[in-house]
Amino acid sequence: MLTLGIDTATRVCSVAVCNNNKILGSLEVNVGLTHSEGLVPQLETLLKLARVEKKQLELIAVSRGPGSFTGLRIGMATAEAMAYALELPLAAVDTLEAIAYNLPVAGxxxxxxxxAQKGNLYVGSYRWEKDHLTEIEPVRIAAARDLAAQLQAGEEPAILMGECHRVPGTENCDQVTLAPESARLPRGSSVAILGASQYVPRGDIHAYFGMDPFYIRRSEAEKLWEKRHPEGQ
Known part of the structure; x- marks a missing residue:
């Protein structure tokens, strides 16, 4: 299945086009541009370099979070707009699962x-079993200062991925190692491959539209609105 993958959950904007498990093209940009400025030109460049026309695409997969509130909204809105214009089905992929997919290491x-702001982290936990990535625990929010100790107390070695530099104390943990930097952050290719493997046709392709981002927590804007409008709660 020829799939376009989009990930804007972090400051990295990553897009890719894959044919099943084969990566035809991938672009990652991590230079501080806002995704609203760079995403569409990046998609156009990707498809041109991969020699794939939009009409050839069969599926669009997008990272749904957790992650940056603004980034997720931009990525999902762009994916929905493209899917609508091209009459393509849409698949949403959990961001932390897509990151874990970057590193197929067993054991x-x-x-x-x-x-997750204010000294907290979104934390996922996964394990490869043969060729399948399995979620060990549901995604949660944890205090960054406590995570290293929690992982050190675990029964199996752990590899930290994502924004590892935000986890203090890991340098003293013999149970915890850091993934190579090239595998740490989201990749559009992992989103595309996971999206294609998880996609189940439902007849009406538009049934996928209106997907909600996986925020876990409320944004600061939502909290401020509720504070100012207590009658609406």
């Missing part, structure tokens, strides 16, 4: 983390 716990 360890893969722990992708992303910044």
């Amino acid at each position: 360890v716990r893969l722990v992708p983390v992303l910044d």
